[in-house]
Amino acid sequence: MSRESRKGLNRRSLLKSAAAVGAFPLVNISRSWAAEETIGNYPAGVKGDSVFVGVIVPLTGAYSAEGADHLKGFQLAFEHLNNGGGLVSKIPTLSGKGVLGKKIVYKWADNQTKPGPAVQAATAFITNDKAMMISGCSSSATAIALEKVAQRYRVINMVGGSGANETTGKDCQRYAFRSQPSAYMAAKALAPAIGKELGKNRKAVYLVPDYAYGHSVFDSTSKFTEQQLGWKTVGQQLCPVGTADYSSFLLNIANSGADVFVNVAFGADSVASTKQAKQFGVLDKMKMIVPNLSAFQGKEVGAEIMQGVYGTLDFWWTQAETIPEAKIFVDAFEAKYKYKPRWLAHIAYTQMLVWADAVERAKTFNPVSVIKALEAEHKLKMPLGEVYYRACDHQQVRAVPVVVGKKPSEMRNPEDVYKIVGLTPGPDVVPPCDSTGCKLPSY
Amino acid sequence: MNWSLLWAQLFNGLTLGALLVLVAMGLTIIFGALGVINFAHGAFYMVGAYAGYVAYAATHSFVLAVIAGAAALLLVGIVIERGLIRYYYRRPHEDQILATFGLGIILVEAVRAWFGGISQRLPVPTWGTGAVNLGFLYYPTYRIEVLGIVAVTLVVLYLVLYRTRLGLIVRAGIEDQLMVNVLGINVNRTFLVVFGLGSMAAGFAGVINAPIVTVVPDMGELVLVQSFVVIVIGGVGSFWGALIGGLIAGEIISLTAIVQPAYSEVMLFAAMAIVLILRPQGLFGVQGRQ
Amino acid sequence: MIVEKLSARGPLGRWLPEAAAVVGLLIFPSVFALIGGTADMADRILIWGIFGLGFDILFGFTGLLSFGQAAFFGSGGFMTAYLLIAGVTDNAMVALLIGTAFAAILGVIIGALSLRRSGIYFAMLTLAFGEMFYFLDISPLKEYTGGENGLSGVPATHVGIGKWFVELHTPEGMYWVIAILFLIGFWLARRIVNSSFGAVLLSIRENGERARTLGHDIQKYKLAAFVIAATYAGVAGSLFGLFQGYMPPDGFYLETSGQLVVQTIMGGAGTLVGPTVGALVWIYLRTALQQLPLVGPVWKMVLGIIFVLIVTLFRRGICGGIAILWERLVGSGVAGATAPAVAVAATDKSPRTRAPLTGKVILEAKDLTKRYGGLTAVDKVSFQVVEGEIRALIGPNGAGKTTFFNMLAGAIPPTGGEMFFRGERITSAGSTAICQRGLVKSFQINQLFPSLTVWDNVRIPAIARTYGKFHPSMLRDVGNSEELNALIAQSLAAVHLSDRAHAPARELAYGEKRRLEIGLALATKPSTLLLDEPTAGMSPSERQDTIRLLKSVAAGVTIVIVEHDMDVVFGLADRITVLFNGRKIAEGPPDAIKANPEVRAAYLGNPVQK
Known part of the structure; x- marks a missing residue:
């Protein structure tokens, strides 16, 4: 922090002196300094009054149904973050008027359930659209590929659906966070x-x-x-x-x-x-x-x-009967999309809110600061109860619902397929930090 | 070695093969008679399954679902032959492959746009539920019935191919396309009928398979590749080739599963490569037809 | 006229495509940006373009459709990525070279196995090998390839010397590296297709069997083309892994092979730039369609529709379509005209007198027999042809003449007996070797290279004659070879086709095609020519011309001719051999044969055509 503020000071004083000399050198010097301070797309990506988020989901191929659900979760989250509503109103840091006062703009891309197109889309979002965050994917292969893209370009990646241990194990990345329970x-x-x-x-x-x-x-x-x-x-x-x-x-x-x-x-x-x-x-x-x-x-x-x-x-909608936050999410989702959200929508929705909260707490989009805010293990009330990311491997510590299929006679409606038989608390199930094989790279 | 498992897998290979035969038959008829390599075959199979699903959802009759699947594809086949394929008879194989490949994409994505990516359910008919104890094996009733369905279908196809004028023309086409043209047969109409029949066979296979596999837009992708393997092993364009090729493929998958299950699919390709290297025209193929 | 155009263009004209490519690559990023394209997409397009250059040589020029190119793309890419990650080398270019070499070696192995078959069976074999490689990648070799996760973390590398270097990990920096490699690849590919090697590849696409009988070892040519395609695939795969810093398992997907075929045909096969144009359309639309409001969710369906329309409307792909349009606008096509000025300069040599008969036996068959199952088509036929003579082979239909001929030319193996040519045993030598020794056959049914010009048709046997059965010289412009041009010009003049040199063979009149058929055989400079019904289907006046032509050709050449037309036979032949029911029933000078009662009897049921 001190290093940064010193640089900032230097820069400001330099800018002042440059401004005294004339407009032309000002432009040059400010550019050269900006280049040195750049982290990923920061600050280039936050110059305007909006920030860009890239969403990469499978809309064709084997997981297209999951991908469609996933995308709806994102859309609901961005709607709430930009205009208020849903769980956003329950989280004190969030204003419902964008994040840090900037509207969230997003584009989605179809990764076709394959890592190749996923990486291509993520790269395009990062390099062209100056994405401040990317999210999505529905397979571990895609997730791990995108984690590495995020690390390389130093852009935060809120990993979508991925259950493999490696995602927050040997393939973990400083810039990537995963909420789904590992295998x-x-x-x-x-x-x-x-x-x-x-x-x-x-x-x-x-x-x-x-x-x-x-x-x-x-x-x-x-x-x-x-x-x-x-x-x-x-x-x-x-x-x-x-x-x-x-x-x-x-x-x-x-x-x-x-x-x-x-x-x-x-x-x-x-x-x-x-x-x-x-x-x-x-x-x-x-x-x-x-x-x-x-x-x-x-x-x-x-x-x-x-x-x-x-x-x-990851999540089952009948949690709405016992957890108020779950009810808010499920009701908002169902009102908009006319069916009960599945767990990919849940991952998308909660990940976006957790990220927004971290940005608000960091008070900057600077990814390093946002990562540190996420690593602070700050607990948030979400549809699964309290959740937070572990600093050691970026795995979300969250409850894991265990379910059993209901008898047809017990079902109250066609979507009432499972009974929740247990909601095992997160801290009880996460692996010990030293056993995951995760070595987070530098910021 | 577990002998009862071996017998079980041998028997399973037979039913698995029967399903592959059913699926490959449409492909081989169209290629054999028209020289068109139909890369939309997998998509036709998928559309057949969906047509069956829609009919079943409306009527709850499996028989009507099968009829709907076959009829829908006969129609689709006729429309596509008139609207697209006929412009390709005189064009190189590669162009046909591309056009039908593109057509396949359109069909798959149209179905996805309409039904979504979620898999649909077409349950096993009431007369096919449960399992039968075969003594050495406890086996699903429906699959045993499918064995019968495939046998009947093949007999019908055989009669059409070997006992009718249409069949004569189709077979002549397989032997020598030029000859059929020279003989002044109304090729135009014959081609239409053959393409329609081949498509119908794909649709029929789609519905028959639907209670077993998952009905999703991408369900035809694997089927297309497997059908190619089957007809290449058996001999492209050959009725008996598709039959034997399908059964061999079924046994390869099943028997590999005893030893090294993860290798079952790749063994199909290995078998195809070996057959092609040793006996290029396939086991029952007509030499010289390429 | 075309020749004039070409020579007028001089060295500048020869380099025009390369110059256009340089300019195109320089302005591409900025033009592409105008329609929303990015450096990242541009890189991908060029990588697919490099992949496509090789594939076009294999498919567009040689006519071999492979569905297994992903095997080489993936192998090259994974090898390169692995070398850099494992730290075997930290030089990206070294890794790329090794990766490419690896792909090329695999190309030799897979090619040798797959090329045992042709047509759709070849395509299926390559597909099978492609799928096996995918399986190897995903399962048994996942320790090295990362399985379905692929290999990520290819270290950030740069190429260059000292302070002049390009970062490979920024799409912009990578663009110039890829562009330079593309340019080299394009230049090489153009050299290859313009070389004698490339000319033979084209002839294989057009009519492989004929190329074989004209003395080319087409298996070797095909294998070479296959390896070239694998090498290009290796380069492309390596670049793919390098520029993403990540080699995805997609590299081995069947869809990768499929996309290559799609892009090549859509862009225009046989144009070299076609695959790049196809990649541009496919990759750009794939991204752009997703971002359109209504189309977005069904982008793939819309892409499918556009694709089917392109394939249906542009018969030769986008580039082929543009070329046709261009030809219509500008007039007669420049494309395909490769005959140099010397063609026109060459004139008909004065007819030579016939060489004296030396009495030396040049071609001999001993008890030559061919059986098909129970049927004996040729039954122990023996005959001797003396150097310089014109021998006619006659007999009623079904006498076994064509079968006998095909055996002599090595097209079909005899069941029994022996054949000797110039004292050497050629019984099982095969048509290529027999042709190389100077014994060549022209066909009863024209076997030409239909899309090639007359000049280029004759070039094929000329290459075999001049350079032997396999000549992997890929960099010399075949049009510049004085030796070849002289031989082609001479052969064309001999069959009176000099003024038709630039017409595609398929546009010739029937009689001209027959003459070209003979011209093809002549251009191998045979010492013995087997002519199978050279006047078949000709009008009487054409026949007279042909007889005159054959007489002039006969200078210094031994001819064996199968002919139904007795005017031709008796007007030409020194001696006549008569076959009947697969057996030789008579042999001797024309007069003796005319008088032979057995011959008359043989023809009774099948009267002599007159």
Whole structure:
């Protein structure tokens, strides 16, 4: 801080003296000084009366449904930040008249559920639109790619949907913050709840999509169920991502002698494998657990099959019944979009508010100051209760909802798919700071 | 080695293969008879599934859904043949690939714009729910029924191809396109019918598969590539080739799953490469047709 | 006229495309900015452009459609990124070179396997290899490639000496590096397509089989083209990873191969700049459409519609379309005219007298047999042709003449028996080697290179004659070779096509095509010429011309001719061999054959055409 203020002083005095000499040198000198103080797009990106935020979501490709939900969360957040309303009115630092008095302007780009286009879009937002913050993405591969872009250009990245441990583990970045529970957190939250419901000494078989996220979830879930519940892992069935027909894998699973089926597949893959598991009678013989439920899985698969299935979610809308902040968010969202928000909308909405709060507290858009404000571990009341980012790995410490699929007869409306069986407090599930493998780069 | 699992996977390979055969048949008919490589085939399959879904949502009848899926694609096929494909018969393969590829994008994104990216549900028909105990295997009833459906479809296709005038022309086209033209057959109408039939086969396959796979706009992407593998293994343009190719592909996926499940898909491509290097025209292909 | 234009343009004209490229690359960033383009997009367009230069040589010029180019793009990119991240080298250009070399080596291996097949099967093989590489990237090699996360954190590097350097990590700085590499790539590609090597590639696209029978080892040419494309892909992939500081797994996606094909055909295959134009349209629209108010959410559908329209309306892509328009506006096309002035200067040499018959056997068949299943098409035919003679081969339809001929030319392998040419055994040598030894066949059904000009058609055998069956000289302008030009001019004059040198072969009249067919064979400077019904389909007056032509050609050349027209046969031949039902039934001078009762009997059911 002292270094900066000294520079600022120098600059001001220099500008004064330059102004005395004439207008032309003033321009030059101010430019050269500005260049030296630049951090990412600061201050170039805050010169006007608005600031730019780049949103990168999948609107085509495998996660297009999630991406559409995600985008709506962003749009609602920006509307509230700019014009007031929703949770913005509950957070004292936020004015409802933009952030630090500047309107938020945003553009979205379709990342097509692929890291390549995501990086391209992020780069364009940063270099052309002078984005002060980027956010979005719905897969860990995309998230990790964007984290590194953010670090390189020194622009803050509020990571969207990403469950892999690496996102705030070995691939963590100073400029990136993640709110979704990691696979580790989900598994640690899940274990006690399923232990209570399914008992100890079970035999579990896993369907694992063959990519980093899949392995991450498998490692964490098998570890906690073995350690805490004494379960045995009797099989790990790897499958290619994007498989349409899981019959050959399900035969192996049916043949494994397990009594619990842990389905790690995500998105459309999870829907297909779950449907087919039902058809193969796997779900009649075994209890199913989905460590990380996809946003629309309940609706897509149907309550008939999802009943009795255990899993975790970033957020489930029935939290509105117990948490006032959740009610404000869910009501505002439903009023605007006519359906219950899913967890990607929740991630987008809360991340934007948390970021805005940090900027207001830092009193500047200077990313270094904003990062420090976020790292101050200041607690905010959000739809999940109190949340904050850990300084050590930039993982949000937040409660993890554990849910079970309702019986069709218990559902009050078609979207009432899950019952929340536990809301495990964040501090109980985050990994110890020294175990994550995260080494944050410099500011 | 777990013998019961081996038998189970062998049987599963058969049903998996049957579904692949169904999907690949439309592609091979169109390519064989018209020489058009239809890259919109996967999209046709997807549109068929969606048409079935819409019909099912309205009527709750699976049979009507199947009819709707097939009929919708017959219509789509006819419209597209008249509106686009016919301008491409005399153009190089690459142009056809591109036009149909673009067409596929349009169809997929139109469906996404209308229905959203969320997957839709077309449940297993009431007569197909549950599972059957085969002694060595507990297997979904619907999949066993699909085996029958595919068999009947193939018999019908066989009769059309080998017992009708239309079939004669189609097969002649596969052997020698020039000859068909020389014989002064009303090629125009025949092409229309063949393209319509091929599209219809894709739509039919889409609905039949819908209760098993997820009905999403991108569902045809994988299907397109797998269909190519199937018809290349079997021999491009060959009825028997598509049949045998599909069954082989099904067994490859299933048997690889016993040993190294993550490799099941790549094994398909490896098999295709090996077949092509050793026996270029495919197992049942007509030599010289390229 | 074209020749005059070309020579008038002189050295300036020859460098015009490169000069245009330099100017284009210089002004591109500022012009592109006017429509909302950015340095980042410009970089991507040029990287795809480099990728496309190689692919155009493979697809646009050689006619080989590959769906597996992502394998080389990804391999080059990941190798380069890995070398820099692992710290094997900290010099980006060294890493790029190694990455490119790696892609090229893979190109040799995949090419050798894939090129065993052609057409759609070749395309499917490349697709299969592409998908296998993707799998290797995602699964077994993920330790090195980062799996689906890709390789990020490619260290910030710069190129240059001392204080003159360019940061590779700013899109603006990277632009100039990529632009220079693009320029080098473009210059090289132009040299390649204008070389004798490039001419042969074109002939493979037009009619690969014919190129083979004219003495080119087309497998080697195809492989070379494949490796060139892989090399360009390697450069592009390496640049892609360098400039983003991140090599995404997308590099190996099937969609990457697909996008390349899309951009190339949309922009115009066979134009070299086409793929870059296609990339410009595709990448710009992809970004711009997303930002339009109503179109945004359905951008991909709109892009699909635009794309289908372009493909449907522009038959040869955007660049091809512009070229056609240009030709219509400016008049006759300059494009494709590569014949130098010497073509016109060359004149018909005075007809030479026939060389005396030496009595030395030049071509011999011993018990040559061909069976197809149970059918014996040619049954133990033996014959000897003496150097300098004109031998006719006659017989009713189905006598086995064409089969016998095809065996002599190496087009089909005999089932039994032996063949000797100039004392050497050529039984299983194959058409390319046989042609290289001076025995060449002209076809009954014209086998030309339809899109090439007459001059360029004849150039193909001339190259085989002058440089051998494989001549990987890629940098010398083929139009500048005096030796070739003289041979082409001489061959054209011999078949009276000098004044048609600049017409595309497909525009020739039938008789002219027949003469060109013979001209192709002549330009290999054969010592023995196999003519399969040279007058087939000709009018009587054309036939007379052809006989005269053949007589003049016969100077110093041994000719074996299959012919139905007995006027031609008896007007030309020194000796006649008669085949019937696959067997030789008679042989001798024309008069003896005319009088031979067995020959008459053979023709009874099938009267002599008159």
